[in-house]
Amino acid sequence: MNKTSLAESLPPVFQEKSKVEPTKTIIQLDDVNINYGSFTAVKHASMEIYEHKVTAFIGPSGCGKSTVLRSINRMNDLIRGATLDGRVLFNGEDLYAKDVDPVLIRRRIGMVFQKPNPFPKSIYENIAWGARVNGYRGDYDELVETSLRSAALWDEVKDKLKQNALRLSGGQQQRLCIARTIAVQPEVILMDEPASALDPIATSRIEELILELKKDYTIVIVTHNMGQASRVSDYTAFFMVDQNRTGYLQEYEETEQLFLNPIHKKTEEYISGKFG
Amino acid sequence: MQNSVSFGSEENLLSMMERRRKAGVVWQAVFLFSTSLAILFLILLLFSVIDSTFGFAAIRYEKKPSELMVGKSQLSDFSRQELEETAKTHLSSGILRRVEYEKPIADRTDKDLIGILEQYVLQPSVLRTWGLWASLTKQGEINEYLFDQGDAVLTFKSWLTIDFLFADQSANPLYAGIRTAMLGSLWIILITFLFAFPIGVGSAIYLEEYAKPTRLTRLLQLNIFNLSAVPSIIYGLLGLAVFVRAMETFTSGSLFSGVADTTANGRTILSGGLTLGLLVLPIIIINTQEALKAVPDSLRMSSYGIGATKWQTIWGQVLPVSIDRILTGTILALSRALGETAPLVVIGASTFISVDPSGIFSKFTTLPIQIYQWSARPQGAYRNVAGAAIIALLILLMALNSSAIILRDKLSKKKRMEA
Amino acid sequence: MAIDNPHFRKKSRFHEHIIETVMFLFALFSMLITVGIVVILVRESYLFFSDPQVDLIGFLTGKNWQPMIHQFGFLPLLNATFTTSIIAMLLGIPIGLFVAIYLAEYASDRMRGILKPVLEVLAGIPTIVYGYFALTFMTPLLRSLFGQDVVEIYNTASAGLVIGILVLPMIATMAEDAISSVPKELRLAAYALGGTKIETTFKVVIPAALSGLSATFLLALSRAIGETMVVALAAGAGPKLTANPFKAAETITGYIVRISGGDVSYNSVDYNSIFALGLVLSIITFTLNLVSRKISTIFHQEYE
Numbered sequence: 001m002n003k004t005s006l007a008e009s010l011p012p013v014f015q016e017k018s019k020v021e022p023t024k025t026i027i028q029l030d031d032v033n034i035n036y037g038s039f040t041a042v043k044h045a046s047m048e049i050y051e052h053k054v055t056a057f058i059g060p061s062g063c064g065k066s067t068v069l070r071s072i073n074r075m076n077d078l079i080r081g082a083t084l085d086g087r088v089l090f091n092g093e094d095l096y097a098k099d100v101d102p103v104l105i106r107r108r109i110g111m112v113f114q115k116p117n118p119f120p121k122s123i124y125e126n127i128a129w130g131a132r133v134n135g136y137r138g139d140y141d142e143l144v145e146t147s148l149r150s151a152a153l154w155d156e157v158k159d160k161l162k163q164n165a166l167r168l169s170g171g172q173q174q175r176l177c178i179a180r181t182i183a184v185q186p187e188v189i190l191m192d193e194p195a196s197a198l199d200p201i202a203t204s205r206i207e208e209l210i211l212e213l214k215k216d217y218t219i220v221i222v223t224h225n226m227g228q229a230s231r232v233s234d235y236t237a238f239f240m241v242d243q244n245r246t247g248y249l250q251e252y253e254e255t256e257q258l259f260l261n262p263i264h265k266k267t268e269e270y271i272s273g274k275f276g
Numbered sequence: 277m278q279n280s281v282s283f284g285s286e287e288n289l290l291s292m293m294e295r296r297r298k299a300g301v302v303w304q305a306v307f308l309f310s311t312s313l314a315i316l317f318l319i320l321l322l323f324s325v326i327d328s329t330f331g332f333a334a335i336r337y338e339k340k341p342s343e344l345m346v347g348k349s350q351l352s353d354f355s356r357q358e359l360e361e362t363a364k365t366h367l368s369s370g371i372l373r374r375v376e377y378e379k380p381i382a383d384r385t386d387k388d389l390i391g392i393l394e395q396y397v398l399q400p401s402v403l404r405t406w407g408l409w410a411s412l413t414k415q416g417e418i419n420e421y422l423f424d425q426g427d428a429v430l431t432f433k434s435w436l437t438i439d440f441l442f443a444d445q446s447a448n449p450l451y452a453g454i455r456t457a458m459l460g461s462l463w464i465i466l467i468t469f470l471f472a473f474p475i476g477v478g479s480a481i482y483l484e485e486y487a488k489p490t491r492l493t494r495l496l497q498l499n500i501f502n503l504s505a506v507p508s509i510i511y512g513l514l515g516l517a518v519f520v521r522a523m524e525t526f527t528s529g530s531l532f533s534g535v536a537d538t539t540a541n542g543r544t545i546l547s548g549g550l551t552l553g554l555l556v557l558p559i560i561i562i563n564t565q566e567a568l569k570a571v572p573d574s575l576r577m578s579s580y581g582i583g584a585t586k587w588q589t590i591w592g593q594v595l596p597v598s599i600d601r602i603l604t605g606t607i608l609a610l611s612r613a614l615g616e617t618a619p620l621v622v623i624g625a626s627t628f629i630s631v632d633p634s635g636i637f638s639k640f641t642t643l644p645i646q647i648y649q650w651s652a653r654p655q656g657a658y659r660n661v662a663g664a665a666i667i668a669l670l671i672l673l674m675a676l677n678s679s680a681i682i683l684r685d686k687l688s689k690k691k692r693m694e695a
Numbered sequence: 696m697a698i699d700n701p702h703f704r705k706k707s708r709f710h711e712h713i714i715e716t717v718m719f720l721f722a723l724f725s726m727l728i729t730v731g732i733v734v735i736l737v738r739e740s741y742l743f744f745s746d747p748q749v750d751l752i753g754f755l756t757g758k759n760w761q762p763m764i765h766q767f768g769f770l771p772l773l774n775a776t777f778t779t780s781i782i783a784m785l786l787g788i789p790i791g792l793f794v795a796i797y798l799a800e801y802a803s804d805r806m807r808g809i810l811k812p813v814l815e816v817l818a819g820i821p822t823i824v825y826g827y828f829a830l831t832f833m834t835p836l837l838r839s840l841f842g843q844d845v846v847e848i849y850n851t852a853s854a855g856l857v858i859g860i861l862v863l864p865m866i867a868t869m870a871e872d873a874i875s876s877v878p879k880e881l882r883l884a885a886y887a888l889g890g891t892k893i894e895t896t897f898k899v900v901i902p903a904a905l906s907g908l909s910a911t912f913l914l915a916l917s918r919a920i921g922e923t924m925v926v927a928l929a930a931g932a933g934p935k936l937t938a939n940p941f942k943a944a945e946t947i948t949g950y951i952v953r954i955s956g957g958d959v960s961y962n963s964v965d966y967n968s969i970f971a972l973g974l975v976l977s978i979i980t981f982t983l984n985l986v987s988r989k990i991s992t993i994f995h996q997e998y999e
Contacts, residue, residue, distance in 0.1 A: 101297070130889060137284065184889055299891075499729050615820075
């Protein structure tokens, strides 16, 4: 377990201005480099992600923010030729140590994708699936209900749990995907642009949900939408891309700090919409 | 979390993970095993054919070779004169007359004469054959058999020889050949091509270039897909009723003077070719449609843009670009026809034909039918002959398919050069 | 405003119309084939059933097919057809499906490069060669495994197994298409929930591809039922109603080939009977193909 307190790990400047109540580090990236074959997608990424906070990854396309996100629950393993060096610590344990099974990690670090991707099964089965393969022994009806309630979907679907999930609207599907992730009781939920395929109303519902969920979960969210990052996140990491198309972490701050007083010029330019 | 206990303790999870991982490994092994089985099936299939094509054969001669060749070890050691004399003295009068009728002995080559002497004087017959595998592994059993038979001679035979390719049919498996069958197959394929290619390509052009999405078009398309899944034997029944029976005067050739081989009735090359034409027509249409679909619409637009008519666009732009794919698809369809057996058996392909087909109104046999007939016979040696014929058929198919590939490469190369 | 300029007036392009009409007639020709099949099968079947020796009920329920003594019950033939086809499916479906899963989910590009041509070669080998294989390899194998007196020289098991091998490449190729067209996102979702690869494959991908897979299996069954040369060579001549796959029994297709291959005179009951059986065969395979197409259309709608 990583016992370093937040205060010690933060830069001095940050500590003074910090308005966010500090919590312990749950995920730590330690000089992470990610390669696809001979191409370096991300280099030298080091950061700490804090428990029960929402951390947003922003940056221009191709900056590797999604790649870093996927490295946290080892979804990158599924891409042929992807390799990682450096360390990714989860509660102090190296996720890339030899004897670590990515399958077990993914139950504890869940993921929600850009496009809603419910299974072509019933709403009930969508929720129960992950719990079932992971050997859940409790009451499934109860699990389905709590998960759907947590994802603010219960009232809309409680009468049609046997209905095929593909018949829900896009926003409902995405909340179902969140509920499905919650059902396996993870500690961290990774979200890869979860609202980019949704309309504004559905988007705001997802944002409300994220704020609700951070009481129980740590959330890391990749987003293109600066407004969204500022609305939902406590911390924001700004990624940039160099001339070799390799991404790197430019700046990582408390969200308010990063949006109001960015340290780097690039950050300022990006958040003010000069490029993107 | 309120129900985090429900997933069990860390230990439980780990032991369960172990089980899940094992299940994964076991299933992956199953998949790999099934895949190896598929490869094994192919190997076994080829092995069984090759196994029968080579191997020992126990042969008994009616007249012992040593009686015929006094002082000589082989017939080929005989001088020309000796050969002619032996032929005249030892051949029975009936056979001698037939041989002389076909071609005078004086005009025949040495090799030809040796063949005739072997076949009609020594009169070998196959007692038993062994496959390649048995020939290599069961020497003891083979020797025992020979010992029991006494006067049988053991020779290692390749049933597939040049002579086999060019010989007539024969009642003796040692002299059976596939010339008539191969010629029959080629004739049939020719008719099939001439019949199905224009209609198939025409239909595809209509469906892809002209047809509007009406109910009729959908019906036509659905119909073509359905036809492509009709069992081939049904086409045989269709051919039997239509080409052989109803159109007999046409397909037997009696409509066009009396040249026809009257014994064929309607069971001619023409009927066979047309029947297989119907069979491959849907395949040609579907393949051609695919080829036409692959032509980008921009090409058609630019052609219309310079004032070309529809047909000028199709003939001048669309077809030249897609012709390689069309031909490849057609050749693949023809190779299907080349291997078809059931429809031709149903329309009544003849099984024993020693005369080469002379035209589209001839009786015929084809390579697959020959294989069928030989395989179905109980005598062991015909199995070997059938194996040899299968190799010939497979080589023919391979040649056809590789010609499709070569053609495709050549045409696309030419196109690149022009571009 | 009317166009007065003669250059823009519609020309009557006579030969363009001729060409279009000819192409249309060509396209109609395939319709004619279907009509031809239907008319001929129905007409000859009608002749068959109007023969005094034959009655429809006896045909559908009779347990004997012996034209010599005017017994025309088609159950023995149907039974043999289903025996061989079911045996074929028992072999072809699991192996074909597993090969498809291996190709779609596990195989490296290099393995695919080896396997795809193997399947293509298997699919391109004429059925008569499979018949030969059944006769010279499968039957001796079965006889040495189960005993010479248990397994007859001609038997439906050997024919069925070899038909299974024959439809295997078709099943594998079509099933792979169905599995590959399941969106990648579903697999990612399953992995992200902590599913293993095999759980993802069996509990998400295969169920999602189920309609495509069922369409494949039905088409394969239809192909097996219509398969002729393998049964003609290996299953035996002479209709027999038996549940034992190691005994000889003639299938519908086997019977048609045997009767038409001999010298059968037109308008005899024998001649008409092969058309009646052809009609039965057509109805079975057509139904299977139609259901298969319906299912696969639904499948394609699901992912568009």
